[in-house]
Amino acid sequence: xSKKPKHEVALGELRYHQHQYEAALEHLRSVVDIAQRLNLPxxxxxxxxxxxxxxxxxxxxxxxxxxxxxYKTLAxxxxxxxxxxxxxQLETQYVYQxxxxxxxxxxxxxxxxxxxxxxxxxxxxRTVLIGAGFLGLLLIVLxxxxxxxxxxxxxxxxxNAQLISLxxxxxxxxxxxxxxxxxxxxxxxxxxxxxxxxxxxxxNRSGKRMQHLVLNILDVQRMExxxxxLKTETISVDHFIQTAVSQVGFVMQEKNQQINHTTLPDPAxxxxxxxxxxxxxxxxxxxxxxxxxxxxAIRVTxxxxxxxxxxxxxxxxxxxxxxxxxxxxxKYQQANPKxxxxxxxxxxxxxxxxxxxxxxxxxxxxxxxxxxxxxFWFTLPLAKTSASTPEKVEVSQKxxxxxxxxxxxxxxxxxxxxxxxxxISQYQIYQTGDIIPLLDTLNQTNSEAIKRxxxxxxxxxxxxxxxxxxxxxxxxxxxxxxx
Numbered sequence: 516x517s518k519k520p521k522h523e524v525a526l527g528e529l530r531y532h533q534h535q536y537e538a539a540l541e542h543l544r545s546v547v548d549i550a551q552r553l554n555l556p557x558x559x560x561x562x563x564x565x566x567x568x569x570x571x572x573x574x575x576x577x578x579x580x581x582x583x584x585x586y587k588t589l590a591x592x593x594x595x596x597x598x599x600x601x602x603x604q605l606e607t608q609y610v611y612q613x614x615x616x617x618x619x620x621x622x623x624x625x626x627x628x629x630x631x632x633x634x635x636x637x638x639x640x641r642t643v644l645i646g647a648g649f650l651g652l653l654l655i656v657l658x659x660x661x662x663x664x665x666x667x668x669x670x671x672x673x674x675n676a677q678l679i680s681l682x683x684x685x686x687x688x689x690x691x692x693x694x695x696x697x698x699x700x701x702x703x704x705x706x707x708x709x710x711x712x713x714x715x716x717x718x719n720r721s722g723k724r725m726q727h728l729v730l731n732i733l734d735v736q737r738m739e740x741x742x743x744x745l746k747t748e749t750i751s752v753d754h755f756i757q758t759a760v761s762q763v764g765f766v767m768q769e770k771n772q773q774i775n776h777t778t779l780p781d782p783a784x785x786x787x788x789x790x791x792x793x794x795x796x797x798x799x800x801x802x803x804x805x806x807x808x809x810x811x812a813i814r815v816t817x818x819x820x821x822x823x824x825x826x827x828x829x830x831x832x833x834x835x836x837x838x839x840x841x842x843x844x845x846k847y848q849q850a851n852p853k854x855x856x857x858x859x860x861x862x863x864x865x866x867x868x869x870x871x872x873x874x875x876x877x878x879x880x881x882x883x884x885x886x887x888x889x890x891f892w893f894t895l896p897l898a899k900t901s902a903s904t905p906e907k908v909e910v911s912q913k914x915x916x917x918x919x920x921x922x923x924x925x926x927x928x929x930x931x932x933x934x935x936x937x938x939i940s941q942y943q944i945y946q947t948g949d950i951i952p953l954l955d956t957l958n959q960t961n962s963e964a965i966k967r968x969x970x971x972x973x974x975x976x977x978x979x980x981x982x983x984x985x986x987x988x989x990x991x992x993x994x995x996x997x998x
Contacts, residue, residue, distance in 0.1 A: 520546045520558035527565050539569050560589035701979055705945020732863055745788040745874060749898045752783045752824055756815055759796035766804050776815045783824055784898035787875045795871050798864040799828040799891045807832035827892040835883035843881060844869040922990060928962050932991040940988050944981050
């Protein structure tokens with residue numbers, strides 16, 4: 516009977532390999548019946564293993580899964596029986612050996628603990644020594660790094676001090692050179708002014724253009740050094756624009772251009788330094804004229820918003836590429852003039868405009884499209900008394916006149932100034948080489964009023980303001996103590 520299940524299993528396996536699945540199924544089921552009746556787990560396991568394959572081949576996956584579960588259970592059971600016998604034998608041997616070696620184990624443990632303690636002590640000693648060595652090395656490295664850092668800082672400090680000194684020397688030299696250029700420029704402008712010979716016209720225009728550049732350089736330097744105090748006063752917006760337009764007339768004539776100014780419907784007043792603000796607008800107008808082709812008009816418009824007046828200079832010139840807009844107001848920056856056909860300049864005109872407008876608590880900016888033109892704009896605070904009477908407006912329109920500045924002289928101060936004023940009045944304004952040395956004789960005085968008069972005289976000469984110069988000379992010659 517024990518051989519028949521094995522025989523039937525072999526037949527079932529053979530029929531499976533011959534793809535006779537129904538015949539194989541019949542043989543294997545008979546093996547299952549016999550093995551269950553006779554309690555033959557090994558035969559039942561083998562029959563279940565092949566039934567899994569036969570049912571899977573027939574597509575009966577549920578029966579295949581059931582027989583697979585049965586096969587795994589029987590296989591584990593048989594393995595457990597063998598393992599149980601082996602474990603029992605090993606356990607007996609272990610108990611015997613444990614009794615024999617218990618003393619040796621205890622002794623070995625004691626010796627191991629002792630050795631471990633000794634090794635731990637040695638390891639601790641090595642760790643302390645290594646740590647001390649590493650700490651010493653770290654202190655040496657930190658000391659060397661600190662000394663190197665100190666040496667580097669000293670070198671950097673020395674180099675920085677040298678750079679600051681060189682920069683100061685450079686700025687001082689530039690200021691001296693540019694300042695010395697004023698005298699011959701004023702002479703050139705004065706000698707070529709109002710001449711009948713047309714050959715003097717380009718000389719006069721070139722002199723004025725160079726004077727404009729010189730003033731930009733000096734004023735940017737003075738504003739950066741905060742040595743340019745603002746003379747705050749009130750001025751009409753429309754008259755302020757008209758004054759700036761009149762100052763760029765010689766540049767417009769060269770290119771046959773016009774500047775169209777849209778006046779405000781209601782008169783408005785600005786609060787600020789008239790001379791500085793006029794030069795801001797002059798710079799923007801010259802910039803627009805230079806970058807616009809001949810016969811094209813330039814527009815100046817104004818708008819009032821809140822407590823500010825916005826002034827816009829609009830041209831239809833070559834425009835500015837977007838990548839240059841952010842740097843346009845930086846020092847010595849230009850928007851790639853060679854590629855755009857622009858004339859070269861110092862790049863300080865727009866820098867001066869930015870410093871001057873921000874000094875008046877205003878803002879400045881530009882909007883441009885390449886090939887279509889540019890719009891430069893700036894805002895200025897309106898005067899608090901915007902509803903001033905016409906008389907006040909008329910007074911504010913007299914730019915740079917000394918009637919807006921108060922001088923108080925004592926009799927002793929007038930005694931010093933009157934002979935000097937008589938001597939200066941013998942020269943023309945462009946004869947700065949003769950006038951400035953006379954004014955420099957007042958450098959040793961301690962009188963604040965005389966120093967202010969001397970500074971006002973120099974400003975009038977360097978800006979070629981004949982009206983102011985004559986008024987200042989008349990001020991001291993008439994023995995007035997206040998004006």
